Amino acid sequence: MIDGMFNSGSLPVLERVVQFTGQRHQVIANNIANLSTPYFQPKDLSVEKFQKQLRKAVHDRRATETPRQGDLRFQDTREFRFHAHGLEARPQELDENILFHDRNNRDLERIMQDLAENTLAHNAGLEMLKSEFNLLRMAIRGTLS
């Protein structure tokens, strides 16, 4: 009963999204901290690859007999490992930027853009998660809000 409550609908999907954006925030913050570290190469987590894995899992679940219930089954890749309790991500180094003389290929604008995008995605995911839990709470209590 309790498992079915948390394993149905978009809750597991949103959980993964928030896990991913949380991890990516750490990576981006690390990039900012090492902006002027010699020999440092900025790293990033690929949103496209994560979404590809997520899309595959969601579509696999939709193809089953219970399209809106059940665990999402992920395939681990080199970059992402999906554990039951969290997401383990390996940031990949970016090597398309200009290499500075201190062997750091930083790109401040791009880092800032990534940070802003990631923050938006994180907030949107949290907002959605909140509304899902609110709905559950409402249904359990049987009263409004």
Add this chain to the structure above:
Amino acid sequence: MPDPLGLINPNQGVSPLQPGKPLAAPKVEGPGFKDVLMKNIEQVSKLQKDAEVAYEDFATGDRNDIDGVMMAKQKADIAFQMLMQVRNKMMDAYEEVKQIRV
């Protein structure tokens, strides 16, 4: 006191109760309450399903119109609240009817 206007007439309008004879159910037009309720429950369920799918599609990047996603979700939530409130009021009415002594 006499009744000059003729307003008090026990045999007018109300037919006297006859024991042992069940009252005939009045004929009603249109769909019954149960049908209306079931139709609305289905509607709310569909709205919620659509909202869930919208959330999933947004998370996987299949769609990126957050306005449409939020709209679908809010509609589903409001519809669910409406349904729940109808159910609450219905249960209140039932409780009240249950209190009537016959």
